[in-house]
Amino acid sequence: MFKRMAVLAGAGIVLFSCSDDTFNQEENLELQNVLEQMEEPAVFNQGSYVIEGSYIVVFDRKVTGDVGARFGNDHKAANNAVREMATKILGSMELKEDAIGHVFSKALTGVSVKMSEEKAAELEADERVAYVERDQMFTLAPPPGKGPGGGGGGGSAAEEIPWGISRVNGGATYTGNGVAWIIDSGIDSGHEDLNVDVNRGFNAFTKGKDSDLSADGNGHGTHVAGTVAAIDNEVGVIGVAAGATVIPVKVLDSRGSGSYSGVIAGIDHVAANGSNGDVANMSLGGGFSQAVNDAVIAAAGTGVKFALAAGNESTNAATKSPASANGPNIYTISAMSQGDNWASFSNYGNPPVDYCEPGVAIKSTWKGGGYNTISGTSMASPHAAGILLLGNIGNGGNVNGDPDGNADTIGVN
Numbered sequence: 438m439f440k441r442m443a444v445l446a447g448a449g450i451v452l453f454s455c456s457d458d459t460f461n462q463e464e465n466l467e468l469q470n471v472l473e474q475m476e477e478p479a480v481f482n483q484g485s486y487v488i489e490g491s492y493i494v495v496f497d498r499k500v501t502g503d504v505g506a507r508f509g510n511d512h513k514a515a516n517n518a519v520r521e522m523a524t525k526i527l528g529s530m531e532l533k534e535d536a537i538g539h540v541f542s543k544a545l546t547g548v549s550v551k552m553s554e555e556k557a558a559e560l561e562a563d564e565r566v567a568y569v570e571r572d573q574m575f576t577l578a579p580p581p582g583k584g585p586g587g588g589g590g591g592g593s594a595a596e597e598i599p600w601g602i603s604r605v606n607g608g609a610t611y612t613g614n615g616v617a618w619i620i621d622s623g624i625d626s627g628h629e630d631l632n633v634d635v636n637r638g639f640n641a642f643t644k645g646k647d648s649d650l651s652a653d654g655n656g657h658g659t660h661v662a663g664t665v666a667a668i669d670n671e672v673g674v675i676g677v678a679a680g681a682t683v684i685p686v687k688v689l690d691s692r693g694s695g696s697y698s699g700v701i702a703g704i705d706h707v708a709a710n711g712s713n714g715d716v717a718n719m720s721l722g723g724g725f726s727q728a729v730n731d732a733v734i735a736a737a738g739t740g741v742k743f744a745l746a747a748g749n750e751s752t753n754a755a756t757k758s759p760a761s762a763n764g765p766n767i768y769t770i771s772a773m774s775q776g777d778n779w780a781s782f783s784n785y786g787n788p789p790v791d792y793c794e795p796g797v798a799i800k801s802t803w804k805g806g807g808y809n810t811i812s813g814t815s816m817a818s819p820h821a822a823g824i825l826l827l828g829n830i831g832n833g834g835n836v837n838g839d840p841d842g843n844a845d846t847i848g849v850n
Contacts, residue, residue, distance in 0.1 A: 480749055480782050480812045491538070491572035492557045493698050493728045494523070495547040500565045505542030512709040515542035523548045526566075530559055539641070539698045544708040544732040549698035568727065575700060575723045577622075577657055577693030577815075596671050600775055601664070601795030605820050605833065606850040607677030610669050615714040615826050616682040617665045618707045618741070620700065621658030621721065622689040625804045626651040630673040631662055631683060638685040639706035641699035647690045654691025656804040660811060661720050663802030664819035665826070673808055674801055677823020677850070689721060697726050697758075704732040713740030718822040719759050720746045720815035726758040733759045737766035744822035746814040747771045747784040751840075754784040761789050768825065771836070771845050772796025772817035779838035783814055786841055792848035793836040794820035824850045 496519075504522050505515030519542045524534045527550065538549035549572055552560070561569040602608050616634065623640075626633040633651075640650045653659045662683040667676035688703040689695040700721065707717050717736070722745075737743050745762065747754040747769050754760040760769050769789040772780035774797035783796065796817030803809035824830050833849030 486574055486576075488572045488574055488696060490551055490553065491696070491698070492550050492552060493547060493570045493572050493701065494550050494560060495545050495567045495570070495728055495731070496522070496565055497567040498546055501546065504546060510709070512543065512706070515709070516540040518542065519546055519548065526563065527560075530556060532556060539702040541701055541705040541732070542709070544705045544735040545701065545728065547728070549696070570726060570728050573697045573724060573726065575689065575695050575697060575721050577655070577689065577721065596669070596673055596675065597800070598675050599664075599800045601799050601816070601820055602675055602677055604795050605677060605824055605848065607820070607823055607827075608669065608675045608679055609827070611666065611678040611681035611826065613681075613714065613826065615712070615716065616684055617662070617678070617822055617826055618684050618686050618711060618715060618717040619658050619662045619665070620686040620688055620703045620707065620717055620719045621661055622655035622691070622693060623650060623653035623658045623687040624662045624683055624685040625653045625659040625802070625806065626685070628659060628802050628806050630667045630670065630802050631659070632666065632668060632680055633662070634682050634684050637710060638687070639703050640687045641695060641702055642687065642690060647687070650685055650687055653685070653804045655689065655693050656809060657689070657693055657720070657815065658685065658687070659804050660801045660809060661718055661815065661819045664799060664816060665716075665718060665823045667802055677820055678826040681823075681826055686717075695721075697723075697729055701728055701732045704729075704736050707741060708732075708736035708739050711736070711739060711741035715741045716744060716822045716825045717741050718744045718819050720813075720818045722746055722748045722757050722760050724758065725756055725761060729758040730762040733762040733767060734764045737764055740766065742766045742825045743768065744818045744825060745769045746818040747790050749782040749813050749815075750784055751782055752784055753786040754789050755786050757784060760784060763789050768792060768821050768830070770794050770814060770818040770821045770848075771839075772812075772814045773836045773847070774798070777834065777837050777847060779836050779840065780812070780814075782812070783817075785839060785845075787843045787845065790845055792821055792830060793839075793845035794818070794848055821848050824848055
């Protein structure tokens, strides 16, 4: 029916409830106790599922024009202009403004809309609409035993250089002007090992506990931020571009879940506010989404370099988003373990994979001022982001055992 439809991720899809009331904390604690008895660090898998009755509508700028462009750097005004246009178009179909959710005006011109499948098909037939796509839910879907709790507690610890930082020749204190936009679950802004700029950030969640942009209720985003830029300050760990400013773009909630439309809104924020020389890290992913890919490609066109996790399903990354996005300033990253050996969980395929980075048993910062050791392409991607912040990615040899037969280059500083 639709010109372009988002598809479900493959095997291993995990459904997380969107309601805080249904989250079973006792079960999570029990699973967490199981994890603590495991020898290997947990792998943060990724999945997605369709959100019934929710759609992403992308307008055709060739017909509507770029309605947000005339507002320059005023992203709020640009979003308001897109909302106004969308309200008029939806009104002709007897859909009210309150059906509109997220608004995009920079990377894409579009909105998310709550409506029926019939209305979605009718809307897509409008010449002003480029395509309509079912909204999906991104999830960080850890294996049994790894819920949003866990990780090291607060307090200082003697500084160490994680093996991945050493392998990519990272750890030098960053002296440039760029920043790292962490499109994830937020960043623990009070962590002593991170330089966090909350004021420039974005939050897709306006209500409840996840509305606090200064906090990371999950830990995943804080871990990513530390790999990119943990400070060389004699405590904890050191990041690739040590001490660089990290900015939270919170699109995943405390359980690691967030809508594709919310993710696109975060990408749109980076596109509107980022600068040439900045990097953005996206250690998240799920089923293929044309809208997510298009947003990444457009945002990268502003000069911000995007590092994308390839995904952890042991399949072709071309079937996943944003991993399958391709273009200038876009780098999709697979994962390896110590010894330059392929991580069995990592997605593969050239294209879209550009480089392989350390992603197994990676120690980094965690929520609550602590530290944690976890695995995944989510942990590999921020190594590349840090390198990109320092400059260009160099050739550190090839990974052993790449399943696609075309060994990925190991990216180093």
